[in-house]
Amino acid sequence: MDGSGKHRERTFTETARRAQIVEAAIEVIAEVGYPNASFAKIAKQAGLSSTGMISYHFEGKDDLIRAVATEIVRVNTEFVVAKLDAETGYTAQLRAWFVANLALLGEYPRHQRALASIVANIRPDDPQKFGLVEHLAEITRAEEGWMREAQRAGEFRDFDPTFMVLAIRGAREAAITRAGVDPDFDAAACARELADLFDYATRRQS
Numbered sequence: 766m767d768g769s770g771k772h773r774e775r776t777f778t779e780t781a782r783r784a785q786i787v788e789a790a791i792e793v794i795a796e797v798g799y800p801n802a803s804f805a806k807i808a809k810q811a812g813l814s815s816t817g818m819i820s821y822h823f824e825g826k827d828d829l830i831r832a833v834a835t836e837i838v839r840v841n842t843e844f845v846v847a848k849l850d851a852e853t854g855y856t857a858q859l860r861a862w863f864v865a866n867l868a869l870l871g872e873y874p875r876h877q878r879a880l881a882s883i884v885a886n887i888r889p890d891d892p893q894k895f896g897l898v899e900h901l902a903e904i905t906r907a908e909e910g911w912m913r914e915a916q917r918a919g920e921f922r923d924f925d926p927t928f929m930v931l932a933i934r935g936a937r938e939a940a941i942t943r944a945g946v947d948p949d950f951d952a953a954a955c956a957r958e959l960a961d962l963f964d965y966a967t968r969r970q971s
Contacts, residue, residue: 783822783832786811790833795875799830799882830883834897837880840873855915859967860960866937867956870944877941905930915967922969933963 775783789811794802804816804826813819823829848865852858869877887898912926936959944950 779822782818786813786819786822786829787832787836790829791837791875791879794833794879794882799879799886831896833879834883837873837876838897838900840876841869841880844869844872855911855918855920856964856968859915860964862933863937863956863960863963864953867940867952867959870941870950870952874944878945881938881941881945905934908933912967919969921967924967929963929967932966936963 786807790802790807793806793810797806804819807829808814808816808819811818819829823832845862845865848861848868849858852861883897884901908930909926912921912929915921916923916926940950940952940955940959943955944952
């Protein structure tokens with residue numbers, strides 16, 4: 766956006782600088798939490814000479830956090846979808862979902878801590894902040910629809926997909942929280958245990 770408030774196409778250098786700032790913000794939020802992630806700390810992490818460089822590329826903290834949330838969701842989605850696409854069948858894909866989501870802790874640990882901090886600090890009176898809440902709600906609805914497809918296909922037993930997805934996502938978030946405080950946390954072992962647990966919880970008994 767230029768000085769007149771009109772959008773313009775960004776140059777390659779500007780795009781690269783924005784990406785650098787976003788990555789620095791992810792690092793800072795993961796380390797100190799969203800409420801304490803000041804422009805000064807982000808500028809220092811990015812190696813910028815002043816916070817003015819951030820203000821040049823982003824229209825305030827909300828704009829920056831919106832870009833941060835978008836980037837984290839993009840990375841997470843691409844990572845998980847790639848793992849699921851390699852599997853055939855609903856049961857195999859459910860197991861792969863846990864493996865992929867827990868593998869994110871190893872591949873992108875700061876992304877997961879940063880996203881958890883942002884979600885935890887979205888104000889109740891501003892549920893659409895950053896567009897993140899609605900986006901996560903869309904993902905949840907898609908997962909519930911996927912569960913119903915698995916039930917219609919005869920692979921999953923009868924249950925309420927809303928509650929099952931709630932339990933699955935709750936287990937994922939709990940694993941992320943535990944990983945953040947337990948240096949000995951074994952993400953791969955956790956993925957296997959959760960996959961076994963929810964395989965048993967969802968499978969149609971013969």
